[in-house]
Amino acid sequence: MAKKLMKGNEAIGEAAIQAGCRNYFAYPITPQSEVAEYLSRRMPEVQGHFVQAESELGAANMVFGAAATGELVFTTSSSPGVSLMSETISYIAGAQLPAVFVNIVRGGPGLGGILPAQSDYFQATKGGGHGDYRLLVLAPATVQEAVDLTMLAFQLAFKYRNPVMILGDGMIGQMMEPVEFKPPPPAADLPSVETWATTGAKGRKCNIAHSLFLDPEALEKNNHVLAAKYKVWQKDEIRFATYNLDNNPRLLIVAYGTMARICSTAIDELKQKGVEVGLIRPITLYPFPAAAILQHAKKIGKVISVEMSMGQMVEDVQAAVGHDIHVGFFGRAGGIIPSPDEVVQALEAELRA
Amino acid sequence: MAKKLMKGNEAIGEAAIQAGCRNYFAYPITPQSEVAEYLSRRMPEVQGHFVQAESELGAANMVFGAAATGELVFTTSSSPGVSLMSETISYIAGAQLPAVFVNIVRGGPGLGGILPAQSDYFQATKGGGHGDYRLLVLAPATVQEAVDLTMLAFQLAFKYRNPVMILGDGMIGQMMEPVEFKPPPPAADLPSVETWATTGAKGRKCNIAHSLFLDPEALEKNNHVLAAKYKVWQKDEIRFATYNLDNNPRLLIVAYGTMARICSTAIDELKQKGVEVGLIRPITLYPFPAAAILQHAKKIGKVISVEMSMGQMVEDVQAAVGHDIHVGFFGRAGGIIPSPDEVVQALEAELRA
Amino acid sequence: MTTLFAPPVSMNERATHYCPGCTHGVIHRLVGETIDELGIAERTVGIAPVGCSVLIYNYYNIDFQEAPHGRAPALATGAKRARPDLMVFTYQGDGDLASIGTNEIVHAANRGEKITTVFVNNAIYGMTGGQMAPTSMPGQVTTTSPRGRDPALAGFPMRMCELLSTLRTPAYIVRASVHTPQLAVQTKQAIRRAFQLQMENRCFSFVEVLSTCPTNWGIPPVKALRWLQDNMLPYYPLGVFKDPDQQERADRQVPTPWRDNDAK
Amino acid sequence: MTTLFAPPVSMNERATHYCPGCTHGVIHRLVGETIDELGIAERTVGIAPVGCSVLIYNYYNIDFQEAPHGRAPALATGAKRARPDLMVFTYQGDGDLASIGTNEIVHAANRGEKITTVFVNNAIYGMTGGQMAPTSMPGQVTTTSPRGRDPALAGFPMRMCELLSTLRTPAYIVRASVHTPQLAVQTKQAIRRAFQLQMENRCFSFVEVLSTCPTNWGIPPVKALRWLQDNMLPYYPLGVFKDPDQQERADRQVPTPWRDNDAK
Amino acid sequence: MPSIQVDRDRCKGCELCNDACPQGILGMSKQINIKGYFYAEVIDPGRCIGCMLCAVMCPDLAIAVHGTAVQYRLYDYFQPEQR
Amino acid sequence: MPSIQVDRDRCKGCELCNDACPQGILGMSKQINIKGYFYAEVIDPGRCIGCMLCAVMCPDLAIAVHGTAVQYRLYDYFQPEQR
Amino acid sequence: MQNEVMFAGFGGQGIMLIGQMLAYAGMGEGKNVVWIPSYGPEMRGGTAYCTVVVSDKDIGSPIIDRPESIAVLNRPSLDKFHTRVRGNGLLIINTSLIDATTDRSDIDVLNVPANQIAMEAGTGKAANMCVLGAYVGRTKAVTLESLRGLVRYQFKSKPQFIDVNLRVLEKGYELGEQLATKNN
Amino acid sequence: MQNEVMFAGFGGQGIMLIGQMLAYAGMGEGKNVVWIPSYGPEMRGGTAYCTVVVSDKDIGSPIIDRPESIAVLNRPSLDKFHTRVRGNGLLIINTSLIDATTDRSDIDVLNVPANQIAMEAGTGKAANMCVLGAYVGRTKAVTLESLRGLVRYQFKSKPQFIDVNLRVLEKGYELGEQLATKNN
Ligand SMILES: Cc1ncc(C[n+]2csc(CCOP(=O)(O)OP(=O)(O)O)c2C)c(N)n1
Numbered sequence A, B: 001m002a003k004k005l006m007k008g009n010e011a012i013g014e015a016a017i018q019a020g021c022r023n024y025f026a027y028p029i030t031p032q033s034e035v036a037e038y039l040s041r042r043m044p045e046v047q048g049h050f051v052q053a054e055s056e057l058g059a060a061n062m063v064f065g066a067a068a069t070g071e072l073v074f075t076t077s078s079s080p081g082v083s084l085m086s087e088t089i090s091y092i093a094g095a096q097l098p099a100v101f102v103n104i105v106r107g108g109p110g111l112g113g114i115l116p117a118q119s120d121y122f123q124a125t126k127g128g129g130h131g132d133y134r135l136l137v138l139a140p141a142t143v144q145e146a147v148d149l150t151m152l153a154f155q156l157a158f159k160y161r162n163p164v165m166i167l168g169d170g171m172i173g174q175m176m177e178p179v180e181f182k183p184p185p186p187a188a189d190l191p192s193v194e195t196w197a198t199t200g201a202k203g204r205k206c207n208i209a210h211s212l213f214l215d216p217e218a219l220e221k222n223n224h225v226l227a228a229k230y231k232v233w234q235k236d237e238i239r240f241a242t243y244n245l246d247n248n249p250r251l252l253i254v255a256y257g258t259m260a261r262i263c264s265t266a267i268d269e270l271k272q273k274g275v276e277v278g279l280i281r282p283i284t285l286y287p288f289p290a291a292a293i294l295q296h297a298k299k300i301g302k303v304i305s306v307e308m309s310m311g312q313m314v315e316d317v318q319a320a321v322g323h324d325i326h327v328g329f330f331g332r333a334g335g336i337i338p339s340p341d342e343v344v345q346a347l348e349a350e351l352r353a
Numbered sequence C, D: 001m002t003t004l005f006a007p008p009v010s011m012n013e014r015a016t017h018y019c020p021g022c023t024h025g026v027i028h029r030l031v032g033e034t035i036d037e038l039g040i041a042e043r044t045v046g047i048a049p050v051g052c053s054v055l056i057y058n059y060y061n062i063d064f065q066e067a068p069h070g071r072a073p074a075l076a077t078g079a080k081r082a083r084p085d086l087m088v089f090t091y092q093g094d095g096d097l098a099s100i101g102t103n104e105i106v107h108a109a110n111r112g113e114k115i116t117t118v119f120v121n122n123a124i125y126g127m128t129g130g131q132m133a134p135t136s137m138p139g140q141v142t143t144t145s146p147r148g149r150d151p152a153l154a155g156f157p158m159r160m161c162e163l164l165s166t167l168r169t170p171a172y173i174v175r176a177s178v179h180t181p182q183l184a185v186q187t188k189q190a191i192r193r194a195f196q197l198q199m200e201n202r203c204f205s206f207v208e209v210l211s212t213c214p215t216n217w218g219i220p221p222v223k224a225l226r227w228l229q230d231n232m233l234p235y236y237p238l239g240v241f242k243d244p245d246q247q248e249r250a251d252r253q254v255p256t257p258w259r260d261n262d263a264k
Numbered sequence E, F: 001m002p003s004i005q006v007d008r009d010r011c012k013g014c015e016l017c018n019d020a021c022p023q024g025i026l027g028m029s030k031q032i033n034i035k036g037y038f039y040a041e042v043i044d045p046g047r048c049i050g051c052m053l054c055a056v057m058c059p060d061l062a063i064a065v066h067g068t069a070v071q072y073r074l075y076d077y078f079q080p081e082q083r
Numbered sequence G, H: 001m002q003n004e005v006m007f008a009g010f011g012g013q014g015i016m017l018i019g020q021m022l023a024y025a026g027m028g029e030g031k032n033v034v035w036i037p038s039y040g041p042e043m044r045g046g047t048a049y050c051t052v053v054v055s056d057k058d059i060g061s062p063i064i065d066r067p068e069s070i071a072v073l074n075r076p077s078l079d080k081f082h083t084r085v086r087g088n089g090l091l092i093i094n095t096s097l098i099d100a101t102t103d104r105s106d107i108d109v110l111n112v113p114a115n116q117i118a119m120e121a122g123t124g125k126a127a128n129m130c131v132l133g134a135y136v137g138r139t140k141a142v143t144l145e146s147l148r149g150l151v152r153y154q155f156k157s158k159p160q161f162i163d164v165n166l167r168v169l170e171k172g173y174e175l176g177e178q179l180a181t182k183n184n
């Protein structure tokens, strides 16, 4: 397929369609309203369904209802809207249904601002909702990757019958880059939904999509089923990319999304000055590539987490490397995107420290 | 004051009144509806206000509105209800207002069950809502402590102009124990609200309770103001209790709330068998007593986190002690409360490991 | 000798968890009979609320989804849009639908989702132990209105049929009751029409059924029927509030404005 | 020579961020004048919505709270209950009040909170760039209804005055408009009565004001006034829908049931 | 002759059937069933007219009604469309 | 003689005043103000009747109206209670 | 000294009340106490129970998985809980409503015809008092005097019930003290 | 080779469009491109801008804090952004609407009377094309031919505008190539 120049938000919408998704429910919020705007045109063209929900609660629960029928479904929102979805996401995880949630993060807390941020890392990776559940969290750094991960998200959601979250900062949603839509694996490759989808109990016993288990033993059992999936993720689903790790870097950056791209430019600039710095870019924020980070951190000895937040992932990085290696932090918050130069300075400071 | 035998839920309600709180907004949910039932009788007696809100969203936002007038206010709920409050809690933190949220946790995820659990640890301590904010989280282990911490919560909320959360498992809410209401510090001791409370702009410039900062520099500044408070907490507000740490224990338990009490009984039982085990019980879950845990862990060498969840705090304990000391885990989930005997077995297994 | 009356085949043998005399059970049966009569069990999906009827799915031989408290209409919207061939109905209590879930029901109705709602109004929060509902009667003593609901502080009870009937989007909206056998039969007819309108893909349909909660009202079952009749009926009049066949009549019910000359 | 008309003193000098010709500005002034006339600036607390008017607090010399999207009535409830001596009003857009915030406004009205709501209905989501609102007109092209709002899929526009008027709890509910000077003056009178009823601690009050969004309608300001008149007025009739003085009349507007004989 | 059959172990003893029976032929047993309830029973089976009102009101699917097909019925319970 | 005063740098050039003026004495300047808008201005001040309709419609508090206190007014703008 | 007891029956038998009275009595005697209700799914229709701990020391675990004493007031409670009595513990069976017993031989069993005794005293509703009396008569977890005071307090507003409840309580206490236990 | 440019003006000047055309042109020539809009609070009423990067290599940071070129189409944009041009970079000023300049002496300044040129060609609305042309004429970030194709594509549905826009684009291109820059 030829490349198209697309805004991240629109590309995500198109990627969902290419992945076979025909159900999209959402409520507008900057900086991701273009997904709804795009799909309000596009869904009818492919006999798909778009409902502008009355709220994020409505949208998330429409997703719940559609997901329970075994159809591909997703929604998109931004920080405050995603907070409103917390209860429902917990329900969907508890009921073991596949659904894709996209959070195009903006600065917080509260109404905050509308500019790009990465301050929902904790919410996404530690669970905004209640109870023992996890999301598989994917963090794209380019519009192309947003497309690829959106398509992957549906696959993973069905494979594990668990909500998958795409965590992109506002920049991922707003910028235009060339993208290519690789043909998705055929829909037939999705696992069968026969055993759980509520499609009418015809010729089989009833399927009930539920998260209530009044008997605590049964609820604990459900918890163990979920935990077993999350354990598999640790083995099979960790994804990350690296940059300039082969040149004996003196410092290891951990950064994701847009921030990682800015770091790569900073790395190039430092290389000009004869300073080698390497980068690990987690693509799955949960499961977190802790082992890879530890391995390289041990070799390199110095680590810094660079984020568009007041410092959230840094806690996971520190936990990954243990106490012997100090993890520095550089971040800007509130919608400010640090420039490569600023990052260069922060890295130099860290190298001096 | 003479001791009274009270249910935890009712004691929390009475403690709020004794602390001077006259505003309570809530929506019923098991296992904490007794707070609303109690206060629906009690508030009118003290000329206070209770509104049964239309939902947890309504309740949290009533809290927001009342908090912004500088009055003492709180709400109570349980897991799914607290998830619904995530957005609003983020707003209140962003707007720097004092408010107390009580979560009497039940098993999850989703509708889950109604029996006691500790599976909202992540939500409470890492932020269920979006953006860079934190809650000060207090975890009582007895009804008396629920009373004391409720009264303290109002003090801390005003001191830091930040929401404070009481995280109690269902057992804390449901059981009856003797309680005593110590006279709270006089209301006059609360810091002045003049500079921020929306009480009518009479003879002063306007007070605006807001979390929107369209200028990213201003939003980042707000983030730094919040972060500065959280840093103070790390210094001034860490609270924990210990048990049997003086007898050269061979294993260090970290456990909180009801679970910690069960562990203390298990410790007594092991002592009978000649095995010494010690306990650190975090009272503030955030800020987390990491330094104390590390200090004792180093001495003792072996650590286990015991929780009524699939393992959440264990991640903070592991992060606190670093990689050199392995942290074991024992937990039951779904509303199951492990018995002291079960814990004894788990501790013995950990000691053998 | 034939069997004139037997349990619906779309329901199973399981005994319900409801308290003795709780009319949830009657309403369940009416829904089951409707599903039988329309022959739609194999393509029906029910949406359970959070409330005493959360376990409704235990009693039917049909697929069910369990919604978060109040959100059943949103799940139904998602399910029906994704699979228009399915028959989708929600079953909700008054706390679920008229309190926390007001937004979802209003907007599902306003969008004209082709779903059917069975709304069981028992003027109380049954499941959580008898707290006041938005539908509780003035003066009604509940665990959160120990001195009786005071309209000056808590307002008057919400009438959902009246509220939803103001929406311009065509719909079938009816209030029924099961406190006498006669009315139970009428309720069944209303439920049947509600499902039929969905089968014909015509409109949103909504059947409110007045119901008892002997346990939390603190009134024995038979007396509870009388209490409903004496206290709830005068405030919650029964009847068809809106019918797609009579859209125009419904439109006329919109209150008229003060200044018609500005309106053109 | 005296000044006949000057900006309200409860407002400050700051220029608004609104687009040219956006009638949010007119409505702001009417609220400011009301606060002036009633002399309540020093004990008034406004609640800002999320929407174009989120920054309303920049333009007044009064205290404000900024609510999460749709929740202004809940904040107002909290503020007013905690401090009944304050005058509390909310200012909300149609996305804020009639979409995400439907539950909060319905229940604040139903509880009869002694607060005042100014509801600015411009049939669109202004702030986020012109998406369809529940109040958008049939056929109206918006960024999320590129082929025009289709009532078959999205339902008909929501009429909040009509909806809230069905509630039994006494209230003052009125729809007004500012697309002519005459109507702007009437709007002011409605806002004034709404505040006065709160001062008298009588009831919940609600003033819907039809308003323009030249930018997102894609129509220049003056033409936008005409568009409002031609398209919105016929569907959104102006007038007093409910008045505490006329509670009985309001009660009569509740549709009558089919079977009165069952009602006693 | 019409007759009803109470599934005694489904019965919860609520008495709604009793209240509904126009013939007044239902009563509550002095025995308790496995659930611990005093269940409903027919006191005077001969007078049953098969009107099904008891069954219509039973919340627990505990009553079955038998009769001849031409049985007189108070309400067109199963043929609403014929009214 | 009544007169109005347009605060040219507050004006956003929306023309609502112009549309409202019964005397048709308002027009738009050919100049732009600091905000970049073609602001409103009085073309024929002598005909102003001080009716204030322009000011009532101005969304931006850009118009002040002066006159004698006995000025005839179309609407009882400031004394609604007297109607 | 720590006493732990579970009272179990169906809703309406006054299970929660006697548990609370025991806790109050313990508190009045300066001991540490904790009372825990069942609030699980079984609440509606099924069995209800509560556990009480009365102790001289601080109470660690408020949850007692295997209490030293259990009193069962109806059959489902017997079936459900008899295995949970701690070894060498005590099982009190309300024989008025339960025509079965336990097959455990490692515990004491005290058969109390509680409803019958209450009925004889004047009201079947006071069966719970009989059970409470029997438990305290046997274990001396608190004094009879404390319980008497609580009965008076409890029925303050309905003084006509004080005497009958006191009589049943005392009768139970006597049975608890006197009746031989059957150690099957 | 990496070209970075910011176009800035007020909403309605077609800022976003020329940025996208440049990005499309770059993509058409097989380069990596990224286009970023301003979507901040300044959107309503204030200045609007976008940045475009056209590069032979993978594009690391899509955000260019200090672009090598900036074109300002109105006065507020000049005031706000002239300091952000990278040292030795290029500032294009639409002198038709801006009667000021920068005091920086470390950059090239290209004065283009864009509105005037567009007006002369037939429509003031095409001023943005002039600026785009001038930028490309000066930097050769993409070829003129690519841009021509995009103009034709862009106005496909309104063919009457193709020619005038092409003329303005080309005129701008010439100016970009020919005009001496003032290095103040
Ligand atoms: C978010 C959330 N809030 C509160 C609850 C607790 N809750 C469960 S059911 C219920 C009310 C049930 O009342 P109703 O809907 O009237 O049903 P009924 O039991 O009377 O049939 C409540 C408040 C919950 N489960 N989830």
Ligand SMILES: Cc1ncc(C[n+]2csc(CCOP(=O)(O)OP(=O)(O)O)c2C)c(N)n1
Binding pocket: A027, A028, A029, A030, A056, A080, A081, A084, D050, D051, D052, D053, D069, D092, D093, D094, D095, D096, D097, D120, D122, D124, D125, D126, D127, D128, D133
């Ligand atoms: C929870 C949440 N969802 C969505 C948004 C995005 N949002 C901001 S304003 C708005 C709608 C504004 O429309 P309206 O209320 O009609 O006000 P207007 O701008 O038209 O005056 C939306 C959807 C948000 N800020 N928060």
Ligand code: SF4
Binding pocket: C017, C018, C019, C021, C022, C023, C024, C052, C122, C126, C127, C212, C213, C214, C215, C216
């Ligand atoms: S509590 Fe009320 S509504 Fe619930 S089952 Fe019992 S009687 Fe029915």
Ligand code: SF4
Binding pocket: D017, D018, D019, D021, D022, D023, D024, D052, D122, D126, D127, D212, D213, D214, D215, D216
């Ligand atoms: S976008 Fe619309 S509502 Fe918002 S300020 Fe502009 S014209 Fe007014």
Ligand code: SF4
Binding pocket: E003, E004, E020, E021, E022, E023, E024, E025, E026, E047, E048, E049, E050, E051, E052, E053, E054, E055, E065
């Ligand atoms: S069928 Fe009719 S007559 Fe027979 S028992 Fe039932 S209600 Fe009575």
Ligand code: SF4
Binding pocket: C021, E006, E010, E011, E012, E013, E014, E015, E016, E017, E018, E039, E040, E057, E058, E059, E060, E061, E062, E063
């Ligand atoms: S109505 Fe049914 S459950 Fe109730 S007493 Fe009669 S047979 Fe039993």
Ligand code: SF4
Binding pocket: F003, F004, F020, F021, F022, F023, F024, F025, F026, F047, F048, F049, F050, F051, F052, F053, F054, F055, F065
């Ligand atoms: S006061 Fe009246 S006449 Fe004078 S300019 Fe204004 S609208 Fe025209």
Ligand code: SF4
Binding pocket: D021, F006, F010, F011, F012, F013, F014, F015, F016, F017, F018, F039, F040, F057, F058, F059, F060, F061, F062, F063
């Ligand atoms: S109404 Fe006001 S802002 Fe609009 S043109 Fe007239 S003076 Fe200017």
Ligand SMILES: [Mg+2]
Binding pocket: C093, C094, C095, C120, C121, C122, C123, C124, C125, C126, C133
């Ligand atoms: Mg109910």
Ligand SMILES: [Mg+2]
Binding pocket: D051, D093, D094, D095, D120, D121, D122, D123, D124, D125, D126, D133
């Ligand atoms: Mg709007």
